[in-house]
Amino acid sequence: MESLICRLLFFILIVHHVSSADQHTVFRSRQRANVLLLRSRRANAFLLEEILQGNLERECFEERCNKEEAREYFENDQKTNDFWTKYYDGDQCQSNP
Structure with a gap:
């Protein structure tokens, strides 16, 4: 029994699964x-980014x-x-407000 x-x-269960399978499409x-395909525009100027000297404010503060x-x-x-020790870990000699 x-x-x-x-x-x-x-x-x-099998019949239910097969009958509901056509509702889920690929x-x-x-x-x-x-x-899904949209992406945010990067803040670089394509080829100019490689030619011009780096901009510290744009690269590390913005x-x-x-x-x-x-x-x-x-x-x-x-x-x-x-620069990197102060930027990444902060200035250890400076007091916290």
Whole structure:
């Protein structure tokens, strides 16, 4: 008797799953797909970004920068390290307000 009930429940679940499977499609509507494809515009000027000297304010204060971007601006390892320790970890000698 239990075997019959288990088979019946299994059959009902399979039928329900197959009948509801056509409601779930793989494709999205055009509108939903376009929302996924939108991206925010970056604040760089394409080729000019590579040619011009770095801008410290734009790279490290308007956005969060990494050490390599700071290095591009300073073009000197010592100046970069001095800046980076204060930028990344704050000035340890300065008192907190």
